[in-house]
Amino acid sequence: MAECHPVGFQWVMEAKARGATVIHVDPRFTRTSAVADRHVAIRAGSDIAFLGGIVNHILSTDSYFREYVVAYTNAATILRDDFVDVDDLDGVFSGYDPESGTYDTATWQYRGRTSVSAAAGEEEQIRNSGGADGDTGQGGDSQQHGHGSDQGGGRHSGGEDGSQDEASQGARGAGHELGGHGANLGHGQVDRDETLQDPHCVFQVLKRHYARYTPEMVQEVCGVPPEDFLAVCRAVVENSGRERTTAWVYSVGWTHHTVGVQYIRGAAVIQLLLGNMGRPGGGILALRGHASIQGSTDIPTLFNLLPGYLPMPMVQEHGSDSLADYVATIASPQQKGFWTAADAYTVSLLKAYWGDAAQPDNDFCYRYIPKLTGDHGTYQTVMDMLDDTVEGYFLLGQNPAVGSAHGRMQRLAMSHLKWLVVRDLNLIESATFWKDGPEIHTGELRTEDIGTEVFFLPAASHVEKDGTFTQTQRLLQWHHKAVEPPGDCRSDLHFFFHLGRMMRERLARGEDGSGPLERDRPLLDLVWDYPVDEHGEPSADAVLREINGVHLSGDKAGQPLSSYTEMKPDGSTSGGCWIYTGVYADGVNQSQRRKPGQDQSWVAPEWGWAWPSNRRTLYNRASADPQGRPWSERKAYVWWDAEKRTWTGHDVPDFPLDTAPDYRPEPGVGGPKGLAGDDPFIMQGDGKGWLYAPTGLLDGPMPTHYEPQESPVSNGLYRQQANPTRQVFPRPDNPSGPSGDEPGAQVFPYVFTTYRLTEHHTAGGMSRWLPYLSELQPAFFCEVSPALAAERGLENGGWATIVSARTAIEARVLVTERMVPLRVNGRTVHQVGLPYHWGVGSDALTTGDSANDLFGVTLDPNVHIQETKVATCDVRAGRRPTGADLLALVAEYQRRAGITLATGNQQRTPVGDQPSPLTGS
Amino acid sequence: MALQDIRRTFLSWPVVRQLTGSDPTGRGAAVVSDHTRAVTARTETADRVVQSICPYCAVGCGQRVYVKDEKVVQIEGDHDSPISRGRLCPKGSASEQLVNNPGRQIKILYRRPYGTEWESLDLDTAMQMITERVLDTRARTWQATDDQGRDVNRTLGIAGLGGATLDNEENYLIKKIFTAMGAIQIENQARI
């Protein structure tokens, strides 16, 4: 955090000055470690074992926050008795289908429910949810909702061949067809045993699941000595409870894994057991790396979502193409919480999109929305480019030639395009790959043979346009335009507004003057009339008003909505993103508020505007006890004022204001009124925080340790090596190295991991062109320990070549004790650290090989995010070969490792000769 | 030797000023040189100051943008921000160069298919050409139904990547226009 979010880290230091304990768990020793109370070096890719060890410590020492756990989580909920855990199935949960590599999640459900027929609408159906935000839906992340590197997503299964069978139901239910919305539990009634003794209650299942995650197991898997590990456990437990809270902070070090969502779930389980959700100083904080990456998740430039975590409709689920069917997949009217108004949110969005054309008798133009049929994520799309089905590509402030996994695949894919539009501040490598990319140097591509037409359009910088960024804690902050953009530079608002305008003008005329076609109606009926200034720049303020929404009829017609609770499903309101409604409350652009921090309370509610409803901490009802009193004076945040009969406090209460703590709904009541006075997790179908996720995830109801796609060690828990549902792409251009005890694994004996430096920004488009920053970090380098340097003859300041199963790159060597060799499973594991900011090109002030070129494409099944925080490599002294010799070197490594298409790509680990860690035989 | 140097006497030595003046520790007025006195901070002579937000990471530090003669002359941390309290890290501090970097590409560049060099293009022509490309691809790759006859109303011929560095308003228009034209393959850094 000190490296990558330095100014945010000042608050950690403030906390430390007031007595907080700061622990840094990271493969590397960094600027954060330097000021932390303790640095724990961990093997990259082993975090679930570490987190699971803490869960085991909490449960086996009875250190959980019992009152919180019983009242606010699903610990007491009874599960079906046919659920079978991983220890009985050698590493998979019940319901696994080795053919498809997916789960039928029926046995994971709460008792009394089945995941049933597609003839939906019937009760008892737990269709799910959570959208796969690992840290959102289920865990009840108190700080972040709809967190970023984790879009709702999921592998498509079953549906493509039309067989909508039972087995595919769970997968589809959790898949990319769903957004970040809460659990559709049918209704909120569940069987509970508040003594937590029933052998099938979540609490007991959790206890059994984590019993094997002992300090010794943590040492074996993570390379963390028991004394260090127990010190962490003690610190976390001692700093949780009524008087104290613990926060977990992570970045993409957690999401860049084939089990990324489950990492965050692991933290959620700990935080719920210790009562750290919804409370000040608690939560799980995702530190996001781009100015508005949270905003681009909320108002998604993502294939599987519509604004506000509404799902993009899937053809399988919504074959009848009716709005009612679509809404029914999001929430049932009997479930608890605010998702029951999904119809109002959807209709308001459709009114914002299609205005007067959207009417009740045409389902508000719902059919205008194009339909998904599977995974259309960025990696799938890149492979489709290689198959020549994608003709055109817009790159909008993003540099996939450097920033995405498997740079070679990215660049080759772009060479297949008919046209490419790059909008950026600088001439990034993705714009110039056709003349100076690595494949030109190896001879794989020749400039004269590349048919891609490239348009480079310079972009306006942040001071040359108005608009809002949503920062990492969901805060919208307006930035004012200071000057006009120079030359041809324009904002993306300008570009897309005029592109849309020009397309509409041409389509209105028709191709040959014959008038528009049916397929053009969605474009022609679109509300696209934003006011422009004298430079043709559309008004960002007008767009923000549309996002906020307005009353369309009645006495308030024309006035901005003040809350999403005002949205109606009858077409009388519009609003482009329901969770942002309120940013224009009272007709005031609330994101422009700048009351100085020193002039307001510590919550600073009058600086910018946080979604939803300007709440700064989500699920903050949990900051009070079941009776509505603060858990302690020290940690008071939101509480029930019995006299005024309302919730109140330092923040905007995240609960229906007049629902008393002792309120209990009649059975069958759904929506906000269905929330009992002690159901703080208001977006969950049962109002509780989920220690165990019966639905919503494709790879298991509880986090369980799997090794990365490439790992030098075998899984110490069972024979199943890696996530059995990970999304693999067995293609000749995407080879993986062998792992563990497989023959050939010793060819790539080291682990490498990637990270950012303080002085650069992601793929470098905003930093490697700046003299100041390029001077501060002038060259690509690798960090290695003195022991590894000795083993491989590397010299500090010299060159090293790092070879993976995909390619070889070169880097300057930094020999440092910041990298610590770990003892794992009786052997030494060396880790190599690589900053990923550099790329091969000729325009930047500093160029170099790209660390992301070393990775292949293997994805988390829930969210389609690639594993780019860990893989295996070899390291050699000296520079890499160039030209065709480079290809020969990589081919030689592949041959020595015996790599075939099957290597690493069998989801269920074949039972070979290896002994099972469970039985020893 | 310049005239002003000859005029210097021992009385103008900083140490004398330090011992005789109001700055005995020598960290203020006593050690200010004539050169420094002659310099005015760019932030003082700016025509206006505009509040902004750092464009790099998602901490969202407040910035103050100093403008003179319609040019950005300096960008500093915003002390009022309860998030950043006036601080900026190396990236945020360098953002003035992001705007004023002499190497910044401010002209449209065009590479024709199989071309070996960039060419130039004016904005209107580029917009016309891109509009044509999008509509042609869309028409050529349009899918009204999938292979089972179910309505999909889309094109898989057009894709987009990016948004995490853009404004909410920009993302909103991008998603809106992509959805209306039936292009579903829009993604950004949040997937990566």
Ligand code: SF4
């Ligand atoms: S100044 Fe640094 S820490 Fe602050 S938002 Fe910018 S990049 Fe992030």
